Amino acid sequence: MYDKNKIVTGLVIFVAIVTFPFWYNLGKASSVPEPKLSEKAKAAKECVVPKVDMKQEHMQILDLWRDTVVRDANRVYKTGKGKTFNMSLSTGEESCMGCHEDKAEFCDKCHNYASVDPYCWDCHIAPKEKKPEENK
Amino acid sequence: MGNSRRSFLKVAGITALGIGTKPVLDVLASSEGHGAEPKPEVSKNEKALTAKKWGMVIDTRKFHSAEDLDPIIEACHKIHNVPELTEPRHKIMWIWEDEYKHVFTHREHDLINDRIKDLPFLVLCNHCEKPACVRACPTKATFKRDDGIVLMDFHRCIGCRFCMAACPYGSRSFNFRDPRPFIKEENKEFPTRMKGVVEKCNFCAERLAVGKMPACVEASNGAITFGDLDDSESEVRELLRTNYTIRRKPDLGAGPSVYYIV
Numbered sequence: 600m601y602d603k604n605k606i607v608t609g610l611v612i613f614v615a616i617v618t619f620p621f622w623y624n625l626g627k628a629s630s631v632p633e634p635k636l637s638e639k640a641k642a643a644k645e646c647v648v649p650k651v652d653m654k655q656e657h658m659q660i661l662d663l664w665r666d667t668v669v670r671d672a673n674r675v676y677k678t679g680k681g682k683t684f685n686m687s688l689s690t691g692e693e694s695c696m697g698c699h700e701d702k703a704e705f706c707d708k709c710h711n712y713a714s715v716d717p718y719c720w721d722c723h724i725a726p727k728e729k730k731p732e733e734n735k
Numbered sequence: 736m737g738n739s740r741r742s743f744l745k746v747a748g749i750t751a752l753g754i755g756t757k758p759v760l761d762v763l764a765s766s767e768g769h770g771a772e773p774k775p776e777v778s779k780n781e782k783a784l785t786a787k788k789w790g791m792v793i794d795t796r797k798f799h800s801a802e803d804l805d806p807i808i809e810a811c812h813k814i815h816n817v818p819e820l821t822e823p824r825h826k827i828m829w830i831w832e833d834e835y836k837h838v839f840t841h842r843e844h845d846l847i848n849d850r851i852k853d854l855p856f857l858v859l860c861n862h863c864e865k866p867a868c869v870r871a872c873p874t875k876a877t878f879k880r881d882d883g884i885v886l887m888d889f890h891r892c893i894g895c896r897f898c899m900a901a902c903p904y905g906s907r908s909f910n911f912r913d914p915r916p917f918i919k920e921e922n923k924e925f926p927t928r929m930k931g932v933v934e935k936c937n938f939c940a941e942r943l944a945v946g947k948m949p950a951c952v953e954a955s956n957g958a959i960t961f962g963d964l965d966d967s968e969s970e971v972r973e974l975l976r977t978n979y980t981i982r983r984k985p986d987l988g989a990g991p992s993v994y995y996i997v
Binding site: 647648665667669670671672673674675676677678679680686689690691718721722723724726 | 772773774775776777778779780783878880882886888889890921923924925926927928929940944
């Protein structure tokens, strides 16, 4: 093989550069965050659907609810067990944020980790919103 | 070679059948399990006010000056988190005041009586029977509900402003900038809007849903009446029957639902 040394050195440098992100971040992975439930949510035990489904499908549920409320003017959700909820993200006691009072601990924790940036709060007013704004 | 092709095919066939039926059985089993619990339901609030066709009658005889209108405008704008922008081109208005010659353009003439000439008129979205804005909207962000209310789904508005061009009453405003810093006191019961979204009066759909009359009606001390135009027994129909009323630009054929007693 001609220029064996040059080729091998080049290869080593190439591999090192390509794998750089992997070994640079080795061992730095942060653990998956767990959303913190408020006391109220803990006491209620169950959300509109079981927890597993809520984890996977809350975005679809919110999307569906938005249409149900705005288009069909149906604003009350009754679960199979007979519990009623106010189909609203941020208004009133029985709304989403009425129970999950802390946006930073409940929503943002996972959303930040998963790097998703939903635009809910551009318009909806989050409870305790003042805190993060003061930190800015 | 004890296995013949025949016996191999038999075993393979039975195995395939077995694998194939499992998912089917799983589905059957799970659907039985769920059947025990009734399905979730969505409904209207028990107290919700409903109508076949909402309409409004504004008795302008009960207004004398701009001071009479200010509390009404303020009540609406406060409840709906309407920002107070001073730059005229950026102003957001759900309900506002204007003079006769601008409001009833086709009825205006030079020798109109003094009272009408100087009287401020309340104007808002007319919630038309055939709303031009709804036809113009490319995303169906604005739509007409069965009860006659022309509503906006702010989530879906892309800010193209076709609706603003289509509306003959200028009832729509555009958020040229983020409205949040200009809202003095946020009402947590209603969302704000964001930059790049059109907004307008919603006949207080969110208040009707919980059994409350629109904010302007409550603040008007009886000068504004709200009710079902399709119900001949309603208060609005009684007013329309006993008073001479006019609507804004009726010749355009949009069919406004806001009537004025002059």
